[in-house]
Amino acid sequence: MGRKYSQELLDKIIERQEVVKIKGAKVLVKSIPDSDEKGAMDPRLYNNMKRQIILMRFLPKRLFKFDTSPKSISKLRGMFNKVKSNPIVEKEINIIHETVEANDGYKIPIRIYKSKTIKENAPILYFIHGGGFFAGSPDVVEELVKLIVEKTDILAVSVDYRLCPENPYPTGHEDCYSVLKWIYNNGESFGGNKSNIFVAGDSAGGNLTQYCTTKDMEDGLGMVKGQLLLYPTINMANVEDEFFKWSRDEFEISPKYKRGVEMTLGIFEGLSDGLGDVLGTKDIKNEYLSPYIREPKGLPPTFITVGEHDFLKVECLAYAAKLNKVGVKTETILYKGLGHAYGDDIGVYPQSEDCAIEMGKFILKYSS
Template sequence: MSRKYSQELLDTIVAKQEIVTFKGAQVLVKNLPDSDEIGAMDSRHYKDLKKPLLIMKLIPKRLLKMDASPKSIAKLRKFFDQVKSTPIVEKKIDIIHEHVEASDGYKIPVRIYKSETMKEKASVLYFIHGGGFFGGSPDVIEELVKLIVENTDILAVSVDYRLAPENPYPTGHEDCYSVLKWIYDKVESLGGDRKNIFVAGDSAGGNLTQYCTTRDVEANLGMVKGQLLLYPTVNMANKEDEFFKWSKDEYDMSPKHRSSIEFMLNMFNGLSAGLKVIVGTDDIENGYLTPYIRDPKGLPPTFITVGEHDFLKVESLAYAAKLTKAGVETETVLYKGFGHAYGDYVGVYPQSEDCAIEMGNFILKHSK
């Protein structure tokens, strides 16, 4: 139940944070707590990645390519399904397991999180895990969800939607939307407030989150009060415009970490094409898989966070700029020294806990 870092590091992240403007959008930059070196990786994160990166560099590139074969999917899921967090939540959190009926009759597993001090008519966090649409599980992000619940005493729900390629697009997306509608109908009996439902997701879960919000806006139902997108996949089609054009020139890299950062960026290069095969559709240019191409006017307040060295940083910051220009209330947080998926490391890195705090603050700020 102990953190692998000091409270001082967590406090220093806040003390050193600064606001910068990126293409018209304000970005809260979380600088490294113990280094001022430009483009450096977080020392704790680099130490943990050093050995696996060295091993992966020795693997032939052809073996790192994504495909939809059962053998390849099994290997990828083994990686994406790892629980990397460490338990730090001290409050008693009750976890209730339920099932929600999908449009085709499938029973979608969900988990409901209630703290021992949950507020009356609590705001609601609906969290959708990432994993490239084919992997991951509620287990991976459970400590993040529990920490937000502990910090805010809100109600939370997570979903175990059906995965590709066995369940091709749009099955997983529709599962997530079915659960959103279920939460809206059921929430008051769970002790929550249907006027304050926030949808969140990481990576591919960010895409699924935006899908839920988009469907809600299209139907003019007003179910979603706000959305939280953690290093989201929002531009699978790589559509370029005034805000987005991917280039390594968009990344600061310290000389001592350059090879590792470039290796991680190269691993993600061409990922969209691989995902197209896995999700089971050639139509990744639609406004659901690539919400970046949609007119964002009318979206609810949006929280976006991404790491400095994440392959998805360019599209995440571009999306923040695009939403800001359209008049969408947008809060963006950039973590220096990190790449992808730091939400999975609660209790391991201070930045992960800081992210949970920022998410909770966003929800409380925008709750009625």
């Protein structure tokens, strides 16, 4: 199908980017490539959401509340599990299907991605998909993973961990950590370098990523060389401090796009409120589900990216500031005009491809 945008737009993202300080931390801000309007939605995103925005005007606010009934979960999975990317990867990528044994004997499906031109002793990307802990799959992020492999010739692994609510917390978290240990012990047989493992994840997958890094540090194994957090869920308990206090005043919104932006903020606010229920725990104020509250000193190099109009923007930029304050090497990218989950839209938005390129650069930069 190919890209829905021109190379010129990709180039303009780079030309127009600038570094600014937010809460004391350096943030690389990437503007909409073809718009200077402050607080605007990217025109491609807006066009894709027009119908939803119109429909949402007529829906009662109670429907924005996250319903954890089986019927609601099934419906949301249908939405979240749609593959939205356009195939743009041209290089042949070999996908190997394996399983990893979990703590309880369950066979966790994984996918291993190798290009024919894989680097010798290649760095390893371990990608954990998002979906609110109850949805999503490796299919949704596969084009993102393949694009990073194409651009860098590294080895990549993705995981199909068990989902809530059928498998309550910490099952999915422990599945992801079991796969990390498997990669460390077996990655070299596929051409990877166990000394250069980078864990990455989007949204809830970002939470699972941080869990893997945290457990690795606690166990003293030194498996994680760096982590990449794409609009991660990291402060589920909404703990306030010098960097974080959620407010709609944190969002610059053009009047033209007010309805669209506020609609997406409302949807994710409703989802966020129900995560404890879907996870099957009332203890969301722990250092695994809300890693924001943990002392971050000693974390490996960290990449954080988030959209300007993402509900999670406030906590993501706060986390970047917190990591920066204690000396963690942190690279943060803010995409103007976007909301949540743009990693799912490779080939649809130029910013999505740009993000994949930046992820690859981060991995190569911190590989030894």
